[in-house]
Amino acid sequence: MNKSIFLRELRGNAIALLAWTAIITFLTTATMSLYSIFLENNVKIMAMISILPEGALQFKGVSNVNDLFSVLGFYSANNVIYMLVLGSIYSIVLSSNILLKEEYGRTAEYLLSWPVTRGQVFFSKLAVVIINILVINLVITVAGYISLETCKKEDYNVDAFLIISLFTLLLHFFFAALGLFMSVLVKKPRPITTLSIALVMVLYFIYTISNITPDLSWAGYVSPYKFIDLDVVNPAYRIDPVNILYFTVFPFLLIFSSLRIYLRKDIYL
Amino acid sequence: MxxxxxxxxxxxxxxxxxxxxxxxxxxxxxxxxxxxxxxxxxxxxxxxxxxxxxxxxxxxxxxxxxxxxxxxxxxxxxxxxxxxxxxxxxxxxxxxxxxxxxxxxxxxxxxxxxxxxxxxxxxxxxxxxxxxxxxxxxxxxxxxxxxxxxxxxxxxxxxxxxxxxxxxxxxxxxxxxxxxxxxxxxxxxxxxxxxxxxxxxxxxxxxxxxxxxxxxxxLRKKQLKRIRIEFRDRVPDSLAGLQGMEKGVTVSGKAMEFIYAGDMSSLIAALSGKDIADMTVEEPSLEEIFMHYYN
Missing domain, CATH: 3.40.50.300 (P-loop containing nucleotide triphosphate hydrolases)
Incomplete structure (x- = not known):
């Protein structure tokens, strides 16, 4: 760890963190503010939903249409796109750039000529990625909790809310690790932001397609989204150890491999 | 040490x-x-x-x-x-x-x-x-x-x-x-x-x-010399291809200029009997020395 790099990255990424946190929090709370209107118009909404294909609900992780009328079901179904997709995009963009920008910006020629090991560079930057992801998740979770408490008409399963929040965090770590891994594989230095965003979208797309197409359900296992249980209204909702294992082992392997590669990487400028 | x-x-x-x-x-x-x-x-x-x-x-x-x-x-x-x-x-x-x-x-x-x-x-x-x-x-x-x-x-x-x-x-x-x-x-x-x-x-x-x-x-003192010779008549053909004469020989009218890396007595022997009006022997610039190695 190097204090100078750590503090610089923390400061340098503060505005983006603030912006992304504000956007996701706003979208989450704004959506939750519609919950009471949603309940008031339940007859019309049921009529509308009944004409939708079954897959359209599964697309949002809803297994039973009545789940949408519970506050947690509504939260999960409507905010998944913001927290799981936008948050993942933020995480992968942050991590895929944090090391690579020194190469395509040609600043690595200074940084790596100063007395700092590549390991220190790697861990200082990784620490900033982890802290930023923790902050954005903490704010989203608190905002989500306040929204749920404000909008609820009856009690909901707080444990289920905490579990889905935990998996959101783990998913963001997964994409951060993937972004870091992709960035150390880049030989000719150039930004990989577009590729990173596309990867999140493709993996989410694979997951949704596998959800609505029974023949392709196996393909969903390619995507980390498959390892997040969105059925929060289910009374048996609990932490699945397999999913925890998935979100522990893969990011660890990706980060470990990234470090190994970065320590021996030729820095072409 | x-x-x-x-x-x-x-x-x-x-x-x-x-x-x-x-x-x-x-x-x-x-x-x-x-x-x-x-x-x-x-x-x-x-x-x-x-x-x-x-x-x-x-x-x-x-x-x-x-x-x-x-x-x-x-x-x-x-x-x-x-x-x-x-x-x-x-x-x-x-x-x-x-x-x-x-x-x-x-x-x-x-x-x-x-x-x-x-x-x-x-x-x-x-x-x-x-x-x-x-x-x-x-x-x-x-x-x-x-x-x-x-x-x-x-x-x-x-x-x-x-x-x-x-x-x-x-x-x-x-x-x-x-x-x-x-x-x-x-x-x-x-x-x-x-x-x-x-x-x-x-x-x-x-x-x-x-x-x-x-x-x-x-490097400067190495045998390399920049030589300029002015003849009273035209430049003799016998000097073309003299051993030690570097590429980039310039001939203009009665004068020739070149970088010489050979034995000086051979050059003097080759010039002997020629009708020389003037001759200068100088240290070449580093650029010329560098080009010598690079060629």
Whole structure:
């Protein structure tokens, strides 16, 4: 760890963190503010939903249409796109750039000529990625909790809310690790932001397609989204150890491999 | 005997099909200003980047101040300063902020005072954002950051590119004064006049290989001579293809001019009996010496 790099990255990424946190929090709370209107118009909404294909609900992780009328079901179904997709995009963009920008910006020629090991560079930057992801998740979770408490008409399963929040965090770590891994594989230095965003979208797309197409359900296992249980209204909702294992082992392997590669990487400028 | 500042042994760096550097052997003594010359693409920057461990060697080894360039890279870099050929400091930082950031890695005592002094020497505005600076001003920042920690070895890659003559002169003065205090300088350039002005010894790199390491004076005094002969009549045909006569012979009317690398008595014998009006024998410029090796 190097204090100078750590503090610089923390400061340098503060505005983006603030912006992304504000956007996701706003979208989450704004959506939750519609919950009471949603309940008031339940007859019309049921009529509308009944004409939708079954897959359209599964697309949002809803297994039973009545789940949408519970506050947690509504939260999960409507905010998944913001927290799981936008948050993942933020995480992968942050991590895929944090090391690579020194190469395509040609600043690595200074940084790596100063007395700092590549390991220190790697861990200082990784620490900033982890802290930023923790902050954005903490704010989203608190905002989500306040929204749920404000909008609820009856009690909901707080444990289920905490579990889905935990998996959101783990998913963001997964994409951060993937972004870091992709960035150390880049030989000719150039930004990989577009590729990173596309990867999140493709993996989410694979997951949704596998959800609505029974023949392709196996393909969903390619995507980390498959390892997040969105059925929060289910009374048996609990932490699945397999999913925890998935979100522990893969990011660890990706980060470990990234470090190994970065320590021996030729820095072409 | 003191440890050489730089010791390079059979150092090779390949880029697949593209040429890198091949079996480079070099020794730079402590306290000298050593020139490293060659045209663009000859392998100068690759050599420097391998020395700084930005690139890993394919084979061979190198030590800086007795330390291995791969295993002891951090230790080496704590005692080394580096001026890259292209100055691209962090564009989001202000000039002073960049220098303070650089100094923070070395733990420079009284860093801010030193930064102020050097910014004054090079006329840099401390608050200007780097993205708004000209390439010359960015170069000045590169120079300043390399001197902040009083390095034992300074590696410079085309340091004068973008600098105006006044700043070049201040930079050279700083180099000389730090060298007098014991700093070794590895001066890579294709601007031969700079090398000629500063260095005692020089290595010439061609297509990834060192083709010669010489004292600047020895290079000049090598048998190479620039010869101009003016004949009373036309230039005799018998002189064409004389052994030792370098490429690039110019003949204009009754006069001919060429670089001669052969035995002087053979030249005199060849000229004997010719009707010569005037003849000058001069030391060639470093450029001409360099072209001789490069051809």
């Amino acid at each position: 003191s440890t050489p500042a730089i010791q390079i042994s059979d150092l090779t760096r390949s880029y697949g099909r593209d040429r890198g550097i091949e079996k480079i052997n070099l020794q730079v003594e402590e306290g000298e200003i050593f020139g490293f010359i060659g045209p663009n693409g000859a392998g100068k920057s690759t050599t420097i980047r391998v020395l700084l461990n930005l690139l890993f060697p394919t084979s061979g080894s190198a030590q800086i101040m007795g330390l291995d360039i791969v295993k002891d890279s951090k230790k080496i870099r704590s005692r080394t300063g580096y001026i890259p050929s292209e100055a691209n400091p962090y564009p989001d930082m202000a000039a002073r902020e960049f220098l303070s950031y650089s100094a923070s890695f070395y733990g420079v005592p009284q860093a801010e005072k030193k930064i102020t002094e050097l910014m004054d020497v090079f006329d840099v505005e401390p608050g200007r954002k780097i993205s708004n600076l000209s390439s010359g001003n960015r170069k000045k920042l590169s120079i300043i950051q390399s001197f902040l920690h009083s390095p034992g070895l300074l590696i410079v890659d085309e340091p004068t590119t973008g600098l105006d003559p006044l700043m070049q002169s201040r930079f050279f003065d700083l180099l000389r004064s730090e060298n007098l205090r014991g700093m070794t300088v590895f001066f890579s350039s294709h601007t031969l006049s700079d090398v000629q002005m500063l260095c005692r010894r020089v290595a010439i790199i061609k297509e990834g290989s060192i083709i010669n390491v010489e004292a600047i004076e020895a």
